Amino acid sequence: MRTYYLKPPALSWGILFPIVWTLAFYLRHPQGFHQLVPGMIAMTSLFSTTAAEAVVITFELRVGSLERLILAPVTPGTIFLSKLFGGFLFGFLMSIVVTLGSAAVLGLHLNIPLYLSSLIPSLLAFSSLGAFLCVTVKEVFEAQTLLNIPRFIMIFVSGVITPISVLPYYLRPLAYLMPLTYSVDGIRYSTFGKGFIGLNFWLEVLILLAFSLLFIIPGRIMLSRKFE
Numbered sequence: 001m002r003t004y005y006l007k008p009p010a011l012s013w014g015i016l017f018p019i020v021w022t023l024a025f026y027l028r029h030p031q032g033f034h035q036l037v038p039g040m041i042a043m044t045s046l047f048s049t050t051a052a053e054a055v056v057i058t059f060e061l062r063v064g065s066l067e068r069l070i071l072a073p074v075t076p077g078t079i080f081l082s083k084l085f086g087g088f089l090f091g092f093l094m095s096i097v098v099t100l101g102s103a104a105v106l107g108l109h110l111n112i113p114l115y116l117s118s119l120i121p122s123l124l125a126f127s128s129l130g131a132f133l134c135v136t137v138k139e140v141f142e143a144q145t146l147l148n149i150p151r152f153i154m155i156f157v158s159g160v161i162t163p164i165s166v167l168p169y170y171l172r173p174l175a176y177l178m179p180l181t182y183s184v185d186g187i188r189y190s191t192f193g194k195g196f197i198g199l200n201f202w203l204e205v206l207i208l209l210a211f212s213l214l215f216i217i218p219g220r221i222m223l224s225r226k227f228e
Contacts, residue, residue: 018044018098025161037102038187039160044098045119046126046151046180049091053130054143057083062138067227076224080131084216087127095119111190114201118186121208125179128212132219135226154180163196179211 022040060066060083069079099115102108129150134143155161157171158180164172175181176197182204185195195201 018047018094022098034106034108036161037106037108038191039158039184041095041099041102041119041187042122042158042180042183043155043160045091045095045122045183046154048094049087049123049127050130050133050147050151051144052087052090053083053127053134054140054147056086057131057134058137058140058143061135061226062140070227076227077220080135080220080223081216084124084127084131084219087130088123091123091127092119095123108191111193114190115187117205118183118190118201118208121205121212122179122183122186125183125208125211125215128215128219129179132215132222135219135222150178154178157181159184159196165196179208182207182211 018040021043025036025040057066066079070076099110103110130147133146133150137143137146153174157164157167157175158178159175160180164175164181167175181197182199185197185199186201186204186208189195189201189204195204199207
């Protein structure tokens with residue numbers, strides 16, 4: 001954790017960016033901020049996990065230390081999953097901090113089982129997305145640039161800022177193709193007891209797990225090819 005999680009990209013994109021973004025919306029409209037909390041938690045999960053993957057995977061690919069792990073009796077797939085869970089852990093810690101802070105300041109009452117049932121597959125989906133994209137590059141700045149494309153698209157179409165129902169009709173199908181949409185809605189279920197997109201809570205959990213497999217399978221294959 002000392003080696004990777006405190007690197008400048010992880011600090012700036014994984015910690016500072018979600019905090020600054022949250023403060024910006026709080027200062028703009030503090031009375032209605034509690035409605036934005038599910039989106040802020042989901043966005044924190046997205047940026048912290050992917051920022052950690054950008055540092056861990058690309059840094060080791062650049063210096064060649066990732067290849068040394070092949071000397072151990074583990075497969076490339078196991079190495080990929082271990083890096084994925086490193087980002088998962090970093091995102092979990094950051095999300096819990098933001099959640100506890102929001103609950104203390106705003107007096108929110110979370111349904112803890114539903115919250116964890118949504119947060120854990122969300123972190124898994126975001127971490128696997130970050131790991132999948134990061135194995136395609138070797139520089140941290142390349143990884144961050146590549147990750148910013150889906151991250152910023154998701155922020156504006158996935159219900160973080162505004163409900164999907166108020167989006168232009170031609171953007172709504174795009175929202176349902178984004179894992180952040182189901183993360184925001186699942187956390188909203190655990191906070192307010194209902195979501196905005198009209199799907200069953202457990203169906204959203206399954207969709208997030210499906211996104212995880214969608215990124216994990218090709219990511220493991222790509223890492224194995226890099227080692228070859």
